[in-house]
Amino acid sequence: MTKHTITRQTSTILGDGYGCSCGTRLVHRMAAELHAAEQQLCSACLGTVEEEVAPGVARECSACAGTGRRREQLIWQLAHAEAEQVITMALVRGVVADFDGPFHLSEVADTVRDGLGLPGGRLPVGPRVRDLLLELQANGEIAMLSAPDELLDATANVVLYRDPQWQRTGTLGL
Ligand SMILES: [Zn+2]
Ligand SMILES: [Zn+2]
Secondary structure, eight states, X not given: OOOOOEEEEXXXXXXXXXXXXXXXXXXXXXXXXXXXXXTTBOTTTTTSSEEEEETTEEEEOTTTTTSOBHHHHHHHHHHHHHHHHHSOHHHHHHHHHTOSSOEEHHHHHHHHHHHHTOOTTSSOHHHHHHHHHHHHHHTTSEEEOOOXXXXXXXXXXXXXXXXXXXXXXXXXXX
């Protein structure tokens, strides 16, 4: 079986492109994604198991859970869709209403996971809960109290929050 390792090749005559160790030249991102999918590789990280969150900063690919495989990517995609249906705004708002003081993302995620009786790792509970909390934040219902854990790119002001903390604006005593 031929091993397919897709790598990015910058500053070629045609501009940025990709190449595969099987000899296939992939002129743009779409071609690289198609080739990856055909070879059962994750189309997000092209089988590299890493995603670039900021220039020069990589972390485990979230699309395929760091496996680099297409199968895991598809399973995880379904899981994301299921999480969106099961974990609703009403559910998260109800959990948040029980916190009088500050709360962490992980605390809300754990409460939701326990409440639904979900085994750990079955659904991407954390990312879904984070999205809904950010929506509540945008609505002005909660306010983020955390300072960023890491500065990824000072010039672009990209920061990373690992387990951010919020508080309901009604309990802030303003
Ligand atoms: Zn190939
Ligand atoms: Zn991937």
